[in-house]
Amino acid sequence: MTLVVAGAAAVYTLRIADDCLVLSHRLAQWSSWAPALEDDVALTNIALDLLGQARAMYARTAELDGTGRSEDDYAFMREEREFVNCQLVEQENGDFARTIVRQLLCSTWQLSQWQALTTSTDAQVAAVAARAVKEAAYHRDHATDWTLRLGDGTDESHRRMETALDTLWPFVDELFESDPVTRDVVTSGVGPDPETLRREWDAYVGHVLADATLTVPESSWKPSGGRRGLHTEPFGYMLAEMQHLHRSFPGVTW
Amino acid sequence: MSEETPAPLWEVFIRSKRGLSHNHVGSLHAPDAEMALRNARDVYTRRMEGVSIWVVPSASVTASSPDEKDSFFDPAADKPYRHPTFYSIPKEVQQL
Numbered sequence: 001m002t003l004v005v006a007g008a009a010a011v012y013t014l015r016i017a018d019d020c021l022v023l024s025h026r027l028a029q030w031s032s033w034a035p036a037l038e039d040d041v042a043l044t045n046i047a048l049d050l051l052g053q054a055r056a057m058y059a060r061t062a063e064l065d066g067t068g069r070s071e072d073d074y075a076f077m078r079e080e081r082e083f084v085n086c087q088l089v090e091q092e093n094g095d096f097a098r099t100i101v102r103q104l105l106c107s108t109w110q111l112s113q114w115q116a117l118t119t120s121t122d123a124q125v126a127a128v129a130a131r132a133v134k135e136a137a138y139h140r141d142h143a144t145d146w147t148l149r150l151g152d153g154t155d156e157s158h159r160r161m162e163t164a165l166d167t168l169w170p171f172v173d174e175l176f177e178s179d180p181v182t183r184d185v186v187t188s189g190v191g192p193d194p195e196t197l198r199r200e201w202d203a204y205v206g207h208v209l210a211d212a213t214l215t216v217p218e219s220s221w222k223p224s225g226g227r228r229g230l231h232t233e234p235f236g237y238m239l240a241e242m243q244h245l246h247r248s249f250p251g252v253t254w
Numbered sequence: 255m256s257e258e259t260p261a262p263l264w265e266v267f268i269r270s271k272r273g274l275s276h277n278h279v280g281s282l283h284a285p286d287a288e289m290a291l292r293n294a295r296d297v298y299t300r301r302m303e304g305v306s307i308w309v310v311p312s313a314s315v316t317a318s319s320p321d322e323k324d325s326f327f328d329p330a331a332d333k334p335y336r337h338p339t340f341y342s343i344p345k346e347v348q349q350l
Contacts, residue, residue, distance in 0.1 A: 036261070038282050038293040045296050145289060 008184035010064035011084065012191055013125065014074070015181075015227060016113075017057035018085035021075055022235075023106055024050035025242050026093055035096055042142060043099070049135040056128040063124075076246035080236050081229040088171035090226070090235040097150055097160035101168055104143035108204050109175045111136040112197040121189035144208050151212025161214055169217040174224045176201075181227070263312040264290040266297075268304035274349065276308050284309075 027047035034040035058071040089106060093099045114136050117129035150157040176198045185191040209216055223232070245252065261283040267276035279298050284290035290309040299307065318326055330336065 036283055038284060038297055041300075042293065042296040045300065142292060145292060149285060149289070 007065055008181045009122065009188065009190050010061050011181045012185045013057050013061045013064060013122075015084045015086075017054045017061055017074065018083050019089050019106075019110070020050045020054035020057065022083070022085045022238070023089040023102075024048070024054060025238065026089065026091075026102075027099070029093055029238075030099065039096070046103070046139050046142065049132075049139065053128065053132050053135070057125075060122070060124050060128070072246065076243045080231055080239055083231065083235075083239070084227050084229060085231075086171070086174045087223055087226040087232050087235075088168065088175065090231060090238065091168060091171065092234045094164065094167070095160055097157065098164035098167060100143055100146045100150060101161060101164040103139065104147050104205065104208065105168060105172060105175075107136055107139035107143050108201050109197060111140050112200050113192065113194075116192035116197065120191060125190065140204075147208055147214070148212045151209070151214040158213065161212070165209070165214060166217050166219075170219045170221045170223055173222045174226060177224060177227065179227060261285045261289075264294070264309045265312050265315060266290075266294045267308040267310070268294075268298055269306040270303055271305050276306065279303075281312060287311075 024047045027043045027050070030040065030043045030047075032040065034043055054075075055071050058069075058074045061074065062069045062071075088102065091098075091102060093102075111133065114129045114132040118126055118133060120126040120129065147161070151161045152158070176194045178193060178195055182191065182194050186193045206216060225231075262285070263281055264284055264287075265281050266279050268279045269276045282290065282293050282297055284293045287309060291307055294307050294309055298304070
């Protein structure tokens with residue numbers, strides 16, 4: 001039996017938008033701090049792609065939830081507990097290795113998700129997905145290239161990659177969780193069953209990590225709750241920084 | 255990556271959409287050729303500047319020396335007959 005959630009499609013698109021926005025902001029925090037100018041440009045390019053995806057999905061959410069809120073309303077005027085992004089995207093940048101690992105884990109999953117969404121019964125979501133697939137494919141390739149070089153690089157880079165994997169791996173399970181919202185969008189054909197994306201993800205990430213001479217960590221701790229507005233400690237700080245300008249000077253433009 | 259030894263330098267050539275040949279656009283650092291290509295895509299084609307990219311290790315470029323400028327280039331200065339300005343070019347020839 002299927003439990004139909006009121007406005008499930010809107011919650012679903014909001015989740016995708018929040019994932020994109022939060023990851024985008026994390027990457028934007030590298031601006032002027034990356035190891036080299038080239039990496040700085042690459043990471044902020046990816047951040048801008050994700051921001052574009054977030055904007056499109058917020059716009060669609062506003063139509064679906066009937067509130068007509070603006071993209072800024074979603075990004076800057078909601079409290080921490082109202083954000084429904086997964087916890088992986090909000091994890092701190094750490095060193096370059098951790099940012100690359102986070103990107104590999106996220107982009108591999110996002111690519112599969114966007115590919116599935118190209119056949120969404122929601123025409124607007126499908127249109128956004130058609131463009132996002134190309135962007136996500138590049139994000140995944142970029143993270144893959146760096147993973148191979150850092151994992152199979154020096155002792156120091158290898159050690160940092162292993163540490164990053166151990167830190168971030170527990171947050172992977174949440175990406176593939178099903179709940180009443182995802183079950184509803186599967187029924188209506190708006191989105192894929194998250195669990196069905198797992199096999200492809202495992203195969204790709206496993207392959208890359210093996211090539212990069214990295215070990216797949218084992219973790220019994222499986223944090224969760226981002227989809228219900230429960231977030232890890234660093235998220236509040238990130239949100240405060242991200243939102244303060246807009247809240248201090250409502251409607252400011254420059 | 256590390257501050258002590260920057261990654262090798264690469265020269266970047268881009269062929270624009272309407273361009274006929276690759277043009278030198280600048281240089282960048284990258285640990286190897288593949289990453290150089292990726293970096294070039296990010297640094298030099300963000301505004302749809304190109305449809306094809308070449309990267310060449312800067313160390314592989316043999317450059318003429320500024321000291322030899324006179325002997326290299328001056329002799330061509332007074333030989334206007336080397337320029338094809340005395341011929342009328344048929345209209346059908348688009349590129350010459």
